[in-house]
Amino acid sequence: MVNLLEILKKEIVPAEGCTEPIAVAYAVSLAAELLQEEITSIQLHLSGNIIKNAMGVGIPGTGQTGLPIAAALGAVIHRSHRKLEILSGLTAEELEQANAIIGRKLLDVELKDTLEKLYIEARVSSANHQATAIISGEHTNIVLLEKDGMPVGIQKDKGDCGEDELLSPEAYAVSLEGIFEFVCNTDYSELEFLLEGARMNKAISDEGLRGDYGLQVGKKMSQRSAVNLFGNDVANSVIAATAAASDARMDGSAMPVMTTAGSGNQGIACTLPVIKLAELLGKDDEMLARAIALSNLVTVHVKHYIGRLSPLCGSGIAGGVGANSGIVYLMGGSLEQIKHGIQNTIASLSGMICDGAKSTCALKISTSTNAAIQAATLAMNNISPSDSDGVIFEKVEDTIRNMERLVQEGLAATDETILNIMLSKG
16 A cells, blocks of 8 residues: 555655755765764765756855765765755855865776766775775665775664655555545645745745845746736736745855655755645645655656756646646646646656756746746646647646656756766866
8 A cells, every 4th residue: 555645754854955966965964974074085986967957056155066065065064964964064164165075186087987966975085094885776775884894884864754764666666546535535744744834935035035046036026017027917927936946045045944755856846836826726635645646656756767966847747737736636636637737747848858957947947937836737638739739648647657758768868968068068
C-alpha cells in the first residue's frame, strides 16, 4: 500500500540555497569532518547535471556564485547534520576561511563519467589522511563515507523520513485517482504541517517583491509603471508572487525555501501559485493544505518520470503541472477537470529545457505559472487536447509517462550539449 503521507513528508523538506551546490557543500562537509586537520586539497567528481545546476547560481550569504565557494564552505562549516540547511547561520569568519581555500587553489573539479544524473564525490585530504563522501540519486542520499579507505558508519536520525530515506519506485507510480482520493479524504490534521512550508515560501516571495534580486521578474511584473504591460489582475499577481520567490532564491537570498522532490524552485513553482490564489480567493487553511498536498504529489508524480535531474526543466514542467492541479482544485474542479488541466499544461510546457540553475529560472517559472493558469481556465471549461495532438495521449497517465520517453530517447544528448555550451563561455 502506497503511503502518500510518507511521500509528502519525505519529498517536502527545507533548504537554504540551490540544492545542487548545497548538496556539494554537504558532501564536502561530511568528508572534512572526518579529518580534524588542516585541509590540503578538495577533489570533486561530479555528474554533468550537478555542474550544470551549480555553475551560475548565487550561494546564500556570500555574494558569490557557483561551485568553488559552495565546496569551500563545506570544508570549513562542520554542520553536516543540517543537511540542505548547512549554510544556515553562516558567519563572516567562515566565509573568510572559505575564500582563503579558494585563494590557495585547493579545489579541483572534474566531470564524472556516470549515467547517474545526480552524483557527487568529494575527496578531501589533509597532511595525514583522506576522506571521501559520495552522494548519489538524491541530494542527501549518502552511498559511501570513508576515511583512509575504511568505511565509516553513517548516522541516521531516529525516525527520519527525510530525503536520505529512499522509497521504492513503485511508491511514486501511484495513479492520479489515488492522489485525488488521498487529498480529499485524509484528515486535515495530517496535512496541516504543509502550512509551515507555505509560510516559508510566502516569506521569500515577499522578500523577492521587496528587494532587487536577480532579474527582478516578479517585482517588475507587480509594479505599476508605464513600461509594465501587465495589469494588476489575479493571474499576474499569482505569476509575480511566484517569480519573485525564484528571483530571491537564485540570487543568493539566505532565506530558506521548502523544496519539493529535491528542488527549491520546484517547491516554489508548485506551491506559490496555490498559496497566492488561495489568499486572493479567501480560502481557509484546510483548503490551502489540501491544494498544496495535491500540487506537491502531482509534481512528485511527474518528476518520477522526468528524473531527479533532467534535460527538461522540472520546475517548469513538473512544478507547472502540480501548480495547475492545485489551482483547479481551489476553483472547485473535479478529478476529470484536474486531468484536463494536466493535459493542457503538458501540451504547453513539454519542451522546456533546463540550462542550469541561475537568475533566468525566474523567467521559466513565470512562464510555467502563466501556462498553469491558462490550462486551468480551459480545464474548468472542460477543454483539453485530444490524443491526436502531439505528445498527448487519451489517458493522462500515458501522457505523463511520455515525459520519461522524451527524456530517455529524444533528449539523451541534450544535457551534454547544454553543458558544453555553458562551459564554452570560458
